[in-house]
Amino acid sequence: MKPTLPIIPMILSRRLRASPFETRVTEQGVKAFSLYNKMTLPLVFDDLASDYEHLHSHVQIWDVACQRQVEIIGPDALRLVELITPRDVSRCEIGQCMYASLCDENGGIINDPIVLRLADDRFWLSIADSDVLLWVKGIAYGRGFDARVFEPDVSPLAIQGPKADDLMSDVVGEHVRDIRFFRFINAEIAGTDVVLARSGWSGQGGFEVYLQDSRKGSDLWDVFWDAGQKYNIRSGGPNLIDRLEAGLKSYGSDMTIDSNPFEAGLESFVSLDKEAECMSHEALQRISKDGPDKKLVNLVIEGAALGSPRSVWNVLDSTGEIAGIVTSQAWSPSIQANLAFAIVRSDQSDPGTALVVDAGGDVRTAVVRNADWTLP
Amino acid sequence: MKPTLPIIPMILSRRLRASPFETRVTEQGVKAFSLYNKMTLPLVFDDLASDYEHLHSHVQIWDVACQRQVEIIGPDALRLVELITPRDVSRCEIGQCMYASLCDENGGIINDPIVLRLADDRFWLSIADSDVLLWVKGIAYGRGFDARVFEPDVSPLAIQGPKADDLMSDVVGEHVRDIRFFRFINAEIAGTDVVLARSGWSGQGGFEVYLQDSRKGSDLWDVFWDAGQKYNIRSGGPNLIDRLEAGLKSYGSDMTIDSNPFEAGLESFVSLDKEAECMSHEALQRISKDGPDKKLVNLVIEGAALGSPRSVWNVLDSTGEIAGIVTSQAWSPSIQANLAFAIVRSDQSDPGTALVVDAGGDVRTAVVRNADWTLP
Helix, strand or coil: CCCCCCEEEEECCCCCECCCCHHHHHHCCCCEEEEECCEEEEEECCCHHHHHHHHHHCCEEEECCCCCEEEEECCCHHHHHHHHCCCCHHHCCCCEEEECCEECCCCCEEECCEEEEEECCEEEEECCCCCHHHHHHHHHHHHCCCCEEECCCCEEEEEECCCHHHHHHHHHCHHHHHCCCCEEEEEEECCEEEEEECCCCCCCCEEEEEECCHHHHHHHHHHHHHHCHHHCCEEECCCHHHHHHHCCCCECCCECCCCCCCCCCCHHHCCCCCCCCCCCHHHHHHHHHHCCCEEEEEEEECCCCCCCCCCCCEEECCCCCEEEEEEEEEEECCCCEEEEEEEEEHHHCCCCCEEEEEECCEEEEEEEECCCCCCC | CCCCCCEEEEECCCCCECCCCHHHHHHCCCCEEEEECCEEEEEECCCHHHHHHHHHHCCEEEECCCCCEEEEECCCHHHHHHHHCCCCHHHCCCCEEEECCEECCCCCEEECCEEEEEECCEEEEECCCCCHHHHHHHHHHHHCCCCEEECCCCEEEEEECCCHHHHHHHHHCHHHHHCCCCEEEEEEECCEEEEEECCCCCCCCEEEEEECCHHHHHHHHHHHHHHCHHHCCEEECCCHHHHHHHCCCCECCCECCCCCCCCCCCHHHCCCCCCCCCCCHHHHHHHHHHCCCEEEEEEEECCCCCCCCCCCCEEECCCCCEEEEEEEEEEECCCCEEEEEEEEEHHHCCCCCEEEEEECCEEEEEEEECCCCCCC
C-alpha cells in the first residue's frame, strides 16, 4: 500500500527561486516538489516507497540547494554565532560541521542549521526553512557587531545512499573515504570549487557537495550522474519514510519558534555552562530546571497505512483529553507500521504510554516508542 | 491567447501552513496556488484571463491569509517601527494604513508591508513574502527595546472588485462606503471581531478583512459568499494581469534585499528628514544624492503574447550589452501588449528608451513606458 500525500498545483514565479540544478531535475521527470526557503525542493521521482527502496540499496543525487547558507564573517563572527545558539561553537574546529539549534531569548527555536566552520572568523549556517539571514542580520545590527552577514552563492547537492562512498571516491579520490562524519574538505569537481562534507538528510549516509557558483549546477550534476551509472544512480530527495525511520526532525513541522530544545529532544546540543554570551541561556536554564511542559515523541499509530497529515491530528490521552498533536507521519515498509512524531504533554511522553490519535476522523490507538522505534 | 504559467505539483506538508480559508478554497475548485510566507496563496480558479475579466466586472473573495501580521506592541513600539522604515510613521494615525518599505543599514529592502496603527503603542505590519518577524525580533533584542514582537492569529480575507462596496455595505452597513482609502475600522462579522480596511492587492478597489480567530475562517467566508451571490461573486486571488496593469510591484520578484527604494520607484515613501532614528537613513541619503545605479521600469515587449518568466530574461541595450533583467511579465488583454517590469541600468530607464528582451531565446524589441503604460 502506498502512502498518499496532499499534492497541489503550484505556480512558479521568480519570487520562488530556481535552484541551479532545476534544469536537470526537470529533465529527470521529478513528480513532486516542496518549497523550502523560497526555493524548489524536489521530493518525489517515482513514488515515495520506491524512491525509499532505491535510496536504501543504491545511491541518489538530491537537489538540496534550498538548504541555503548564511555566511557570517569578521572579527565578531564567533561571538555572534555563540550568542544565537546554546551549542558551544568555540569547540567547533575548522573543517567541522555542528548541528545547532538557534534559540531566541525565550528559548524558542528559530532554526536548526548545520554550522560549518570555514575559518576562525568565518562560518556558514546551512539552514532549515526560516529566514535566518534576517534574524542574524537584525541581531548583528542591533548589537553593533563587527561581522558581515549575507547569503553567498552556495547550493548544496547531496549524494546519499550505501554506494555514496564508492561514487564519491571514483569522482574525487579514495581519500574521501577518510572524511569523518560531520567533517568537510575543500575539493574541485567539474572544474569548480566545492566544499565536500560527510553529512546529509537521510539515514543512509553520504555527502553534501556545496557548489559555490550557481552557473555550474548542471556541470556538477552531470559529473555525478555519469559516474553514478555503474552504481544505478537515480534522482531523489529527502524521503519522508526514511526520515521518520531515521528519526530526523523537520523544522517548521516537528519544531517551531514555540518549541525549545528540551521539548524537541535536542538537550544534548545545549551547553548551559559554555563561557560565551548566549541570548537563550537564561530561558533555557529555567526550562532545564523545571522540565519542559511538552515533549516531541516517537509514536506508532496502529492499523493500516495512513497518509500524511495536512490538518491537525489530535493526540488524546486515556481519559479522552487532548494531549498533543501529530507533527509528521509516514507508513514504514520495513517496520510495517505508521511512524509518527507527535508533541504531547510531558506526563504522556514516556515510551510505552498508550494514546489515541484522531487522524482526520479515523480514530486509532497509538503507543509512544523509544527514539529508535523499539518498545521499552 | 492565454498566457502560460509554469505550474508544478507541490506536496503540502504541515511545514507549509494551511490558511483558515483553505477548506472553502478547495471546495471552490482552486486550480493553482502560490506559496507565500510558508502559507498557501490561491491564485487561479478558472484561468488567469477569465479570473481577470471577472475581477474587473464583479466582486471576488480572496484568501490572502498568507499576508501575515507582525504585531509590535509596547512603550518602544513606535521607536522600533521608525527605526526599520524610512517612512515617517509618526504621522500615521490610529485607524490608518501606511505602505512602507523596510530597509536595512545599506538601504536594501527587507519587505514592503502595510503598516496598520492600532493604538499609539501597537502596530501590525501586514507583510509581503519574507520573515519580517525574525528581522524585527532580532533588532528589538539587539537594541534592548521594550516592545513585544510576535505573529498574532490574524488572517486577511480580501473582497475586491467594482461591486465590493455594495457587498460590504450589505454585510456590515452603509457606513463602510465612507471608509477612506487606506483607513480601517473595527467591525463584527460572522460573530467575530475583524479589522476592516479599504485596501487590497488589485487595481479594482475593495476591502481587506482581518480575521482574528483562525477557527472562524469558514464562517467569515460563508457570510460574504452568501451575500455575494446577487453580485455574481467568485473566488479569486491576486491576479498577475491586473497587478501588471495596475503597476503593483511584488517583493521577491520586482525588488529584493539587493534593491533600494530609489531603484524600486518608492522614493515618495522615503522621508529623509524625519526626526526619529532610522537605520537606513545614512545609506539612503547617499543613494538619494548619487542617484541609484539601476531602476525598476515599465516595459512593453513587442509581438505576440509571452508567458511568465521562470528563467532569467535579459534586457539588452541598443549596443547589445546587458542592461538588466525582466522581473515580472504578463499579456494584457486590455492594452493588447506584453507588460513587463524590468530592472535596468539608470541610463536606460527613461520612458521611450528602445531595448531588446531575450525571453528565453525569443528575442523581441521592447520600449520603456511611463508608470501608467503610456508612451512619453
